[in-house]
Amino acid sequence: MTVNCQLLLVANDIEHANKVASAVQKQTLALEKKYNFYQADSWLNKAVNNRALSQVHLEPESLAIFTRVRELSQASQGIFDICVGTIKKAATQRPQLTRAQLFAKYQDAMGLASWQISGNFLQFNNSHTQFDLGGVVKEYSVDLAMALCKKQGITAGLINFGGDIISWGRKPDNSAFRVAIQHPKVVDKICGSIALSDQALASSGHYHRQFNYGAEQGSHILAGQGVAQQVLAVSVLSQSVLTSGVFSTALSIEPTLVNSRYAQEHIKAIFIDEAMNFHQDIEFLSNTGCIKHSLKEAI
Structure with missing residues (x-):
């Protein structure tokens, strides 16, 4: 990731804590590589954004991510929109268009109405729809990192990936x-x-x-x-x-x-x-x- 990442793990065994931290790093870098909007060979771009068909099969991890993102997008009344990738790509390809022109031209490729999940498939209603998970994957990776730490017996800690932060338990002084x-x-x-x-x-x-x-x-x-x-x-x-x-x-x-x-x-x-x-x-x-x-x- 291009942000500072910090793990504060409360543990009696430093060697074990270091192993857990290494596992978190490996897990996080794998997520970044897979869902990176700016990396041409990422799974997100190869399978989703450069799709040949109107639907994409999702393995369990991606299905879980997109399902939760859709739930939260609906909870935000559609204001949060991973389809901003549509505008980002179009702005690069059509630099002559103004902001207003871009949003008007690609309006139908944006928002919850442009995509849905059916079973294990991600389905699209517009061929121009592009996903950018920049506002999702880093946040999701922090949640997943905490889950990994807890599974490995770390009872307290704080994880901070560029200002996206989660804590569990308390510090050794109980604060x-x-x-x-x-x-x-x-x-x-x-x-x-x-x-x-x-x-x-x-x-x-x-x-x-x-x-x-x-x-x-x-x-x-x-x-x-x-x-x-x-x-x-x-x-x-x-x-x-x-x-x-x-x-x-x-x-x-x-x-x-x-x-x-x-x-x-x-x-x-x-x-x-x-x-x-x-x-x-x-x-x-x-x-x-x-x-x-x-x-x-x-x-």
Whole structure:
């Protein structure tokens, strides 16, 4: 992975802990290779994005991933969309098109209506649909890494893959693990911290990374309606990093999703506004009258 990956494992046997860490590394690198949107020979590109037919057979691991991603995408009311790969590929192939033109042209190749799962098959309704699992695989790999650690007898630890974090158990002094929240405007600066107790944390923001649509530049969070400009960043707590990752992205686009039934029951969100204030709800948005969306978007 191109991000810093950290494992903090609480164990009495250092040799065993090192073996577990090596197993986590091997497992994670295999997932990255298999589902890498930017690697031409990845399984994702060879079998799915360069498919010859309208359906692709899924082995158990991929079936589990796509099934869960679809469930969470539905829970986000379709706001989280792995079909952003469609826009990424089209923007590269058609640099003359503006952002608005790209989203208009490929609208039918985006969203939950463009694909479904039937039995062990991934089915497509549009030949242009491309998947980018960049907002999925890293998060999923953290959840899977914790499962591996637990299976190997590691009773407490913290895993952090580039800000996608999960903890289980407690530190040797019986205190909770505490993690930093990245400053949304200043790289390598923190703006707060939070204690995690058997919880997962993922954050999304739209200031550091950019995406190019020909001569246009916008947020790396790709969405037809853009991102909510009053929200600099969103951190989400849940029981899995994948859930937190999906909803931190979705809430960056549509903050009102936090009031949905699923969100109320399964996540807790922390919003950072333009003045660097922290909020656990979206009442601060009412002060601006409406939610403004940037027309410069991203993944």
